Amino acid sequence: NGGTVLIKAVQAQNVELVEEIARLGGLPVTRNRNGVTSTAYYIAQNFGNMDNRRKMLNAILRSRMAFVEDGGEIDAEEKDDLCKAMLQASSLGEQETMELLLSIGIEVNCVTANPTNLSHESVTEPSRVQSSTPLHLAAGHGHLSCVQFLIDRGADVNLCDEDGHTAYQVACADGHIECVRALYDAG
Numbered sequence: 216n217g218g219t220v221l222i223k224a225v226q227a228q229n230v231e232l233v234e235e236i237a238r239l240g241g242l243p244v245t246r247n248r249n250g251v252t253s254t255a256y257y258i259a260q261n262f263g264n265m266d267n268r269r270k271m272l273n274a275i276l277r278s279r280m281a282f283v284e285d286g287g288e289i290d291a292e293e294k295d296d297l298c299k300a301m302l303q304a305s306s307l308g309e310q311e312t313m314e315l316l317l318s319i320g321i322e323v324n325c326v327t328a329n330p331t332n333l334s335h336e337s338v339t340e341p342s343r344v345q346s347s348t349p350l351h352l353a354a355g356h357g358h359l360s361c362v363q364f365l366i367d368r369g370a371d372v373n374l375c376d377e378d379g380h381t382a383y384q385v386a387c388a389d390g391h392i393e394c395v396r397a398l399y400d401a402g
Contacts, residue, residue, distance in 0.1 A: 218253060219245045225255045225271055228263045233271045237278035244293050254296045260303055269309060272300065276315035283319050298325040305349035305365070308358035313349065313365070323370045324348045346377040347385075354382040354398060357391035366401045373402070 221241030224232040233255075237243075243255035259271040283289065289297070301321050304312035317323060326346050350370040353361035362382070366372065375381055386394035 219243070219255070221275070222253060222255045222258060225258045225275075226262070228267055228271075230267050230270045230274075233259075234274040237274045240278060240282070243275050243279065244290075244296075254293065256293075256296045256300050260300060265307075269312065273312055273315060276300075276312065276319065280315060280318050289319065294321065297321050301325055301349050302347070302352055305358070305361055306352040306356050308353070308356065308361050310361050310364050313361065317368060323365060323368045324350070324374060348374055348376075348382070350374070350382040351376055351380070351385050354386035354391060354394045355389050357386075357389065357394055359391075359393045359397060362386075362394045362397050366397065372398055 218226075219242045221233065221236045221243055222245060224236050224241070241255075245253050255275050256272065259268055259275060262268070263271075279289065297316055297319065298321055301313060301316045302325070304310075304316065326348055347355070348370065350362065350365045350372065351374075353365060370382075372383065373381060376385075380388075381398075383395065383398040386398055
């Protein structure tokens with residue numbers, strides 16, 4: 216089916232094995248014989264319990280960070296899945312994952328045309344999710360530490376989603392007063 220050892224380990228939900236294979240340079244992206252792309256990022260984010268998902272994803276990201284630091288390049292398809300990972304991490308308040316993604320080169324203001332289901336909650340409306348930045352999602356879910364982290368890393372507080380809302384407006388609408396204050400103070 217074209218799966219890599221790393222993808223198979225993620226599917227098996229074996230965190231220790233994923234960490235070891237990622238450390239050894241296991242490939243997170245593959246194409247099957249029909250040309251369909253599969254990534255360990257997608258599988259790690261969508262299957263298993265939350266703690267295992269985070270551990271597996273972060274192990275893979277640490278290995279990719281080393282790959283990039285050694286001069287490796289990440290292709291467009293992998294970057295799109297990494298952007299989805301950034302959006303999901305911001306909606307879940309997973310700052311460590313966000314930091315790893317930024318170190319790999321994912322843009323702090325990334326958006327994706329085809330996001331996966333980014334939340335188990337219905338804090339943001341589906342029409343907003345289509346063009347939300349990580350800052351929109353962190354603010355909409357009330358993750359103050361992530362909002363501040365993104366601002367500190369250069370997130371543009373004035374970007375609008377497809378409905379014309381800034382992260383500040385999303386935080387206001389969803390009643391996250393501390394996020395509102397942080398975004399107001401950031402301009």
